[in-house]
Amino acid sequence: MSVAAQRALVRKMHGTHNVFFVLDERPPRLGAYAELARRLCAGEGTALEADGLLVIEAPPAGDAASLATMRVVNADGSEPEMCGNGVRCVARYLAENGAGDRFTLATKAGPIGIEIVGRAQEFLVRVDMGEPHFLDDGARSIEAAGGIWNVHRVSLGNPHAVIFVDDVAAPDLERLGRELGTHELFPQGVNAHVARRVDGSTLDVRHYERGVGLTQACGTGAVAAAAAAVREGLVTAPVEVRVPGGRLAIEWTPGRNAFMTGPAESIDEREIAL
Numbered sequence: 001m002s003v004a005a006q007r008a009l010v011r012k013m014h015g016t017h018n019v020f021f022v023l024d025e026r027p028p029r030l031g032a033y034a035e036l037a038r039r040l041c042a043g044e045g046t047a048l049e050a051d052g053l054l055v056i057e058a059p060p061a062g063d064a065a066s067l068a069t070m071r072v073v074n075a076d077g078s079e080p081e082m083c084g085n086g087v088r089c090v091a092r093y094l095a096e097n098g099a100g101d102r103f104t105l106a107t108k109a110g111p112i113g114i115e116i117v118g119r120a121q122e123f124l125v126r127v128d129m130g131e132p133h134f135l136d137d138g139a140r141s142i143e144a145a146g147g148i149w150n151v152h153r154v155s156l157g158n159p160h161a162v163i164f165v166d167d168v169a170a171p172d173l174e175r176l177g178r179e180l181g182t183h184e185l186f187p188q189g190v191n192a193h194v195a196r197r198v199d200g201s202t203l204d205v206r207h208y209e210r211g212v213g214l215t216q217a218c219g220t221g222a223v224a225a226a227a228a229a230v231r232e233g234l235v236t237a238p239v240e241v242r243v244p245g246g247r248l249a250i251e252w253t254p255g256r257n258a259f260m261t262g263p264a265e266s267i268d269e270r271e272i273a274l
Helices: 033-042 084-099 173-181 219-231
Strands: 007-015 018-024 052-057 068-074 102-107 110-118 124-130 140-144 147-155 159-164 191-199 202-209 213-215 239-243 246-251 258-263 265-273
Touching: 007 084, 018 033, 018 084, 033 052, 033 068, 052 084, 068 084, 084 102, 084 110, 084 124, 084 219, 084 258, 124 219, 140 173, 147 219, 159 219, 173 191, 173 202, 173 213, 191 219, 202 219, 219 239, 219 246, 219 258
Parallel strands: 018 052, 068 102, 159 191, 202 239
Antiparallel strands: 007 018, 007 265, 052 068, 102 110, 110 124, 124 258, 140 147, 147 159, 191 202, 202 213, 239 246, 246 258
């Protein structure tokens, strides 16, 4: 293989400051994405340069509906089912490369419908996140991190634990997320979120994502928190979810699919050695 063939362009992007590298693997060149994600995301020093690597591949054989496949590789090399902020970044990348304003992406969590709803002052993407599924009739009491927490277990193709609190800054979310991730109720690990009702249509939410740690935003987690709050009668949709990295708009009617609208921003483009 020539030296030129061992290098590729990646775009660094963020969705509400959930930061990713986007790698277009059409056609595939590497395959060792776990190692590449660990190397790229580590950056310099102790802080992560990015939360994950988003790999764009051709759609699965026989899938005529999807434009492409999105794979998500976390900073630690693990591969989750879906990433709501990441899918907006991939959507922008594809839209700016001729995809148009409406298309479908294949993911491990199933097909995801995309609509580009803004390109001017802010690049906004509306995503069909599928139907949230609750694993219990209500909250489950779980002991972790030195306390007992009322946890709402929600699946959006990936697992979430939503906890309503009076102050989202108060819990040691890093410890809580780690301990919930090894709890027997979450055999595949879990994304943990603490949420506070601000008013009848607004939530504050903080996130701990499996394979990454504390993040500025989690798209699927924002949907999970909004859906749990709607089910509990705390808010009515549409819900504005305020996360450390910005704001997301969540639409959800029980028994139907949820929709998330939020920004996708480009940071830079760089050449990397594969």
